[in-house]
Amino acid sequence: MLRPLPAEDLDHVVARAEPDWQALRGARLFLTGGTGFLGLSLLEGIVAANARLGTAIDVTVLSRAPQRLCARAPHLAACPCLRWHAGDVRDFSAPPGRYDHVIHAAASSDATLYAAQPTQMRDTIVAGTRRVLEFAATSGAEAFLFLSSGAVYGRQPPSLDRFPESYAAAPASPDAHKSVYAEGKRAAEALCASAPAALRPRIARAFAFIGPHLPLDAHFAAGNFLRDALEGRPIRIQGDGRPLRSYLHTADLVVWLIRILVAGRPFQAYNVGSGEAVSVEALAREAARLRDPALSVTIERRPGDGPPERYVPDVRRARTELGLTVGIGLREALERTFRWLQAAR
Numbered sequence: 001m002l003r004p005l006p007a008e009d010l011d012h013v014v015a016r017a018e019p020d021w022q023a024l025r026g027a028r029l030f031l032t033g034g035t036g037f038l039g040l041s042l043l044e045g046i047v048a049a050n051a052r053l054g055t056a057i058d059v060t061v062l063s064r065a066p067q068r069l070c071a072r073a074p075h076l077a078a079c080p081c082l083r084w085h086a087g088d089v090r091d092f093s094a095p096p097g098r099y100d101h102v103i104h105a106a107a108s109s110d111a112t113l114y115a116a117q118p119t120q121m122r123d124t125i126v127a128g129t130r131r132v133l134e135f136a137a138t139s140g141a142e143a144f145l146f147l148s149s150g151a152v153y154g155r156q157p158p159s160l161d162r163f164p165e166s167y168a169a170a171p172a173s174p175d176a177h178k179s180v181y182a183e184g185k186r187a188a189e190a191l192c193a194s195a196p197a198a199l200r201p202r203i204a205r206a207f208a209f210i211g212p213h214l215p216l217d218a219h220f221a222a223g224n225f226l227r228d229a230l231e232g233r234p235i236r237i238q239g240d241g242r243p244l245r246s247y248l249h250t251a252d253l254v255v256w257l258i259r260i261l262v263a264g265r266p267f268q269a270y271n272v273g274s275g276e277a278v279s280v281e282a283l284a285r286e287a288a289r290l291r292d293p294a295l296s297v298t299i300e301r302r303p304g305d306g307p308p309e310r311y312v313p314d315v316r317r318a319r320t321e322l323g324l325t326v327g328i329g330l331r332e333a334l335e336r337t338f339r340w341l342q343a344a345r
């Protein structure tokens with residue numbers, strides 16, 4: 001069963017985004033990807049805004065099997081503001097009526113999927129985005145938000161401290177299957193760039209996140225470390241611990257996405273992340289401190305040669321244009337998520 005988000009997370013989402021929730025008062029939204037890690041946080045944020053601010057935002061959620069989610073999340077199934085529409089993102093039938101805003105967040109980043117079926121993953125991203133854009137245009141939508149990824153930048157060169165949105169390189173890999181997700185997102189962004197001006201499309205390039213519903217057994221280091229902390233066992237770093245990432249709590253993510261939807265510049269891309277470079281080893285040691293006494297941390301590989309790999313966004317555009325900031329730091333993000341996971345056991 002999927003438990004509701006913690007009250008402290010929902011308080012954060014509602015309070016910090018209140019002007020934007022008010023701007024969406026009475027709006028009809030169409031959302032794809034509402035059953036994924038990030039989409040669930042967005043859905044819960046909308047429900048909380050309706051309950052606490054009376055914003056009466058109505059959301060139709062596209063899902064291949066909505067009955068499955070409703071069975072796992074009865075607290076969402078019972079919400080009168082949520083409507084469930086069954087269909088595949090690539091060829092779904094259009095629900096009736098006009099929609100004010102469309103948020104397209106559907107696309108799996110599952111490493112096992114792009115290793116086993118890389119062509120299917122890329123085709124789903126591209127064909128799905130094309131179909132959602134077509135639907136948005138016919139539904140009369142006034143704004144379109146596409147949830148892209150920082151993966152579109154490819155490998156971060158050692159000389160580049162943080163990726164700015166203007167960085168123009170592309171993913172490159174000797175193993176084609178490793179770049180299909182990124183290439184799919186790049187192609188989908190190109191579709192957004194050629195969309196009708198009336199849709200006013202905006203792009204959110206997502207980096208790494210921590211929060212409830214984060215998969216604990218996937219390829220996300222934060223999830224793996226939280227799993228080890230929950231089980232009280234030594235935290236294992238499979239690499240050398242030097243790669244640098246940034247982590248944004250999902251409550252801040254929801255605040256950022258709603259702000260970009262409401263106030264972002266049309267045809268503009270915004271990096272979405274904390275901008276703070278954190279090594280994998282530092283992340284593991286923060287997770288180890290979630291237990292008392294702190295867990296041990298094991299690094300399985302010797303440090304490599306050369307500078308560490310980086311995957312860190314420059315978020316100055318979001319900060320200066322939209323006034324967005326990080327409200328929940330890394331340690332607090334881990335502590336909140338750990339408490340929520342503990343309560344679920």
